[in-house]
Amino acid sequence: MKNLVERGHLLTEQVNPNSHNLDQLSSLELVELFNREDAQAIAAVAGAKTQLAQAINCTATALRHGGRLFYIGAGTSGRLGVLDAAECPPTFCTSPDLVQGIIAGGAGALVRSSEDLEDRAEDGDAAIAQRHITQLDVVVGITAGGTTPFVHGALQAARKRGATTVFIACVPVEQVSAEVDIDIRLLVGPEVLAGSTRLKAGTATKLALNILSTGVMVQLGKVYGNRMVDVAVTNQKLRDRALRILQNLTGLERELAGALLERSGNWVKLALLMHWTGLEPEEGDRLLTEHKGNLRAAVASSNHQQTIQ
Structure with a gap:
């Protein structure tokens, strides 16, 4: 200085x-x-x-x-x-x-x-x-x-x-x-x-x-569009936010969005990947890890693989 x-x-x-x-x-x-x-x-x-x-x-x-x-x-x-x-x-x-x-x-x-x-x-x-x-x-x-x-x-x-x-x-x-x-x-x-x-x-x-x-x-892939898809569901307000994100991006009714969120372990990013690709939680988790948590890249990769198959 x-x-x-x-x-x-x-x-x-x-x-x-x-x-x-x-x-x-x-x-x-x-x-x-x-x-x-x-x-x-x-x-x-x-x-x-x-x-x-x-x-x-x-x-x-x-x-x-x-x-x-x-x-x-x-x-x-x-x-x-x-x-x-x-x-x-x-x-x-x-x-x-x-x-x-x-x-x-x-x-x-x-x-x-x-x-x-x-x-x-x-x-x-x-x-x-x-x-x-x-x-x-x-x-x-x-x-x-x-x-x-x-x-x-x-x-x-x-x-x-x-x-x-x-x-x-x-x-x-x-x-x-x-x-x-x-x-x-x-x-x-x-x-x-x-x-x-x-x-x-x-x-x-x-x-x-x-x-x-x-x-x-x-x-770092913590966002999809302008949504906080890596939001931590730690209280009722954040759970409500997570459900609204899921409903908005998937078109699901609140009850189905809630069931999807629970299957994903309260991880919005994984829930979205599961919905869009049909993957089970373990498979989706592995795919997200491969793509360093980037949801858009993981979805594109899964869709590409399905096209090849």
């Missing part, structure tokens, strides 16, 4: 001229101001679309070959990474080990401020060593202002281990540089409340992480 400006001059620390009278605005005026400024978060993500696509491709390739995805950050940035990682198992039925969030200060920092720990680069290094990160893995460092030593220490350690490294920051490269494989800059401008990067910077970061993790899961 190389800082080319004093911290007070970082883009994320500058004073926003559009909100100079923030404390004098009515509630409606506050909402209108925030709404106008938040539009910059969407534009910032659009400005980084090429780098985000690169990150999706690299991460999907890494995960196909046995790697893992790690988010690492401090404060708001760390909490956003942990949140995105925590949402992958229920959304895409992934192992909790596949996508992991690391925050300076550990789990306690999710609910209690421990921002003082972000200044310890050696802790970031130790976090990488503790998780035995290798060249198969992808490490995404998240730091709105770009200068967090904990994140830079982790990224440097990850690079030494051969991991793919990604940097997400809300300041331009000219202000803070980083030696990483993919450099994502979300330039949202100064915050409505000066220096409070949980606002526009946090919103843009959440958008970027949504795109990254969802894009990766799409490429």
Whole structure:
């Protein structure tokens, strides 16, 4: 990391001229101001679309070959990474080990401020060593202002281990540089409340992480069309969602969709494959494994084999 400006001059620390009278605005005026400024978060993500696509491709390739995805950050940035990682198992039925969030200060920092720990680069290094990160893995460092030593220490350690490294920051490269494989800059401008990067910077970061993790899961075959066919059926709401997916894609009545879901072991992807190909659960499971969980490829393969026969 190389800082080319004093911290007070970082883009994320500058004073926003559009909100100079923030404390004098009515509630409606506050909402209108925030709404106008938040539009910059969407534009910032659009400005980084090429780098985000690169990150999706690299991460999907890494995960196909046995790697893992790690988010690492401090404060708001760390909490956003942990949140995105925590949402992958229920959304895409992934192992909790596949996508992991690391925050300076550990789990306690999710609910209690421990921002003082972000200044310890050696802790970031130790976090990488503790998780035995290798060249198969992808490490995404998240730091709105770009200068967090904990994140830079982790990224440097990850690079030494051969991991793919990604940097997400809300300041331009000219202000803070980083030696990483993919450099994502979300330039949202100064915050409505000066220096409070949980606002526009946090919103843009959440958008970027949504795109990254969802894009990766799409490429890994966790999605069919725009349905979560790898949804984990762990409660009534998710069972209802699974049944609606089955009904929508197969045309079955709810009772028959429920019976199909039970035969598949509550696995929507397998249930769909069984319905479309006539395979038994064991055969369908084997075919999905052969195609690394990609339902579309498994269906195409089965139909091709039936045509040949």
